[in-house]
Amino acid sequence: EADIYQTPRYLVIGTGKKITLECSQTMGHDKMYWYQQDPGMELHLIHYSYGVNSTEKGDLSSESTVSRIRTEHFPLTLESARPSHTSQYLCASSDGSGGRGNIQYFGAGTRLSVL
Amino acid sequence: DAKTTQPTSMDCAEGRAANLPCNHSTISGNEYVYWYRQIHSQGPQYIIHGLKNNETNEMASLIITEDRKSSTLILPHATLRDTAVYYCIVTRGGSNYKLTFGKGTLLTVNP
Numbered sequence: 001e002a003d004i005y006q007t008p009r010y011l012v013i014g015t016g017k018k019i020t021l022e023c024s025q026t027m028g029h030d031k032m033y034w035y036q037q038d039p040g041m042e043l044h045l046i047h048y049s050y051g052v053n054s055t056e057k058g059d060l061s062s063e064s065t066v067s068r069i070r071t072e073h074f075p076l077t078l079e080s081a082r083p084s085h086t087s088q089y090l091c092a093s094s095d096g097s098g099g100r101g102n103i104q105y106f107g108a109g110t111r112l113s114v115l
Numbered sequence: 116d117a118k119t120t121q122p123t124s125m126d127c128a129e130g131r132a133a134n135l136p137c138n139h140s141t142i143s144g145n146e147y148v149y150w151y152r153q154i155h156s157q158g159p160q161y162i163i164h165g166l167k168n169n170e171t172n173e174m175a176s177l178i179i180t181e182d183r184k185s186s187t188l189i190l191p192h193a194t195l196r197d198t199a200v201y202y203c204i205v206t207r208g209g210s211n212y213k214l215t216f217g218k219g220t221l222l223t224v225n226p
């Protein structure tokens with residue numbers, strides 16, 4: 001089993017609040033990812049990191065930001081939450097080379113509702 | 116990355132084998148086939164991957180045709196807990212290449 005943790009699992013917050021979604025992994029993986037998924041819809045990559053101090057934007061534009069100061073920690077921040085940010089956010093990590101490099105381990109996700 | 120085509124949904128009886136097809140006719144020689152699944156509201160779970168040869172692990176078997184243009188994921192004895200959306204993804208190996216999750220196949224295992 002993969003050891004990747006996301007907190008909180010559920011968050012209901014008012015418009016304009018600053019929020020940080022936490023993601024931590026204990027596997028020592030260099031690569032970490034954030035995906036966004038609306039109910040019944042596809043997963044979209046919004047951020048990824050190949051290591052400490054490395055962050056990149058994903059395929060789907062997002063107003064969120066990320067940081068990678070420590071290998072095990074990859075938090076996602078929304079400076080001013082809006083109802084359009086309501087979604088599920090999933091964190092993942094991976095390591096290895098060749099075919100195994102694309103084995104990603106996912107956390108349980110954070111369901112965010114912005115009122 | 117090569118595009119994949121999967122049926123929108125499938126049904127399977129509990130205890131029977133579930134065979135989930137995936138077409139990837141534009142796959143290139145250095146691209147792998149990956150299968151993930153997502154049980155309702157949870158994070159996706161890796162199942163299996165392969166390049167050319169058939170593969171088997173404790174969860175499933177992956178059969179890749181000789182021309183590599185299609186593959187089949189086999190769950191040998193489906194249980195109710197296997198009800199999930201199954202994603203077939205084709206991409207180059209190595210964690211520098213990203214996964215693109217499409218709509219997948221909703222497999223419903225019926226009692």
